[in-house]
Amino acid sequence: MTFDKTVVVPLDLDQTFALITQPERLRRWQTVAARVDLRAGGEYRWTVTPGHHATGSFTEIEPGRRLAFTWGWEQNKDMAASDSVVTLTLEPVDGGTSVRLTHAGLAEQQEAGHAEGWNHYLDRLVAAATAGDAGADPWAAAPDPINELTAADTTLAVLQRVLRSVTPAGLETQTPCADYNAGQLLDHVAGSISGIGQALGVQVSDDATKAPEARIADLAQPVLEAFYRRGLEGTVDMGFAELPATMVASILNLEFLVHAWDFSKALGTDLTVADALTDYVEVLAQQTISEQVRAGGSFAPARQVAETAGSLERLVAFTGRAVHAGA
Known part of the structure; x- marks a missing residue:
């Protein structure tokens, strides 16, 4: 045929x-x-x-x-x-x-x-x-079946679409993360991906001169490819601790999706994410962000949201972000 x-x-x-x-x-x-x-x-x-x-x-x-x-x-x-x-x-x-x-x-x-x-x-x-761009692919909006790795493919797609709109001037914009403007947050995300790649045995090379979307895409692709080869069994030596592989993959999901929200808020752009994806990543967040992790300063205390809050709002509030200005 x-x-x-x-x-x-x-x-x-x-x-x-x-x-x-x-x-x-x-x-x-x-x-x-x-x-x-x-x-x-x-x-x-x-x-x-x-x-x-x-x-x-x-x-x-x-x-x-x-x-x-x-x-x-x-x-x-x-x-x-x-x-x-x-x-x-x-x-x-x-x-x-x-x-x-x-x-x-x-x-x-x-x-x-x-x-x-x-x-x-x-x-x-x-x-x-x-x-110049066909727009978000509806076929890539929510993985089926869903697990920590297929979700990471999906959240990476979300982050990449947000980063395509980042201009050099936009890198100076303050994000909802008090310690980071957009450029500093980009460095943070690149560092997190690189660290996980090194733990998986991937030779990563971060080029900060690339456009933001290309920089993150070129780092994330080999890391996720290596993760698929490795699978989700056992633990990964992160240097500071041995973590379950599922938790390391969950961290990638949080880096991609939560920071996509941070960038979108900083840039004033819309962020549309399928509820099936944010519902799943919220579960991963609940399994990953313990009170001990919050005490270490990686995440602020969870914020309260209205009962009518959407799935993405619940997720970012759980990570300690104010969903609405002044909240």
Whole structure:
């Protein structure tokens, strides 16, 4: 079975090729996170939606013209990376570039699901090419099934979307965290991700000169990839203590989602998060933030909220933040 569809985007060949190959551009329409080694035989790993990771290797690369790669799902043993091949062919047309995508080698039972997926993402490719960003992907709003790692994929997506709007001037803006402006909070989040990565044995390199979204994305992708390889069993040596792996993953969720709220408040931007996600992260917070942790100064005392408070408001209030000005 082969899926075959062509769309036209309002970009030239080189711009279109960048949109389908560069991690920072892929995050605008197709992926939550992406690792790309763009050379013949080079491997890629894309977090397409939380908990669903496409993997394979590039077989053909003709910049601005053609890209082919094997396709499989990391968590699906029935569909290995070499079982099917995706080919994208670019041609100049009036008003832009035609992008023909074929996905060959699909079993009959795989074709319908992959057709639905490619139709969804090709629509988002056109939207990203037209507007610069396709917007939040509804398929990535809440993971199913949900656990500490699939939730971390999702909360990372939330944080990245907020960080895309951070300008150099915005880094000087005060956040709800009294000790941090936006730039200092960004350093804190980067340091937390780096520390967890080092505990997992990941060689991390933090480049503070990158744009905020790219900086956090480039740190978080290898850390979460390593966490998926490791799994949630046992403990992780954090240097200061041996912590359950589930707790370390919970810390990532809190870093991503709670600080996404901090950044959104500092910048005056809207933050929309699925209740299923915030409900789950609230449970993780309750399991992670003990009175002993609060006493150490990492979190202020929990705040009271109205019975009518939304899920996200309850979560941030539990972490000690004033949900409303003057609260």
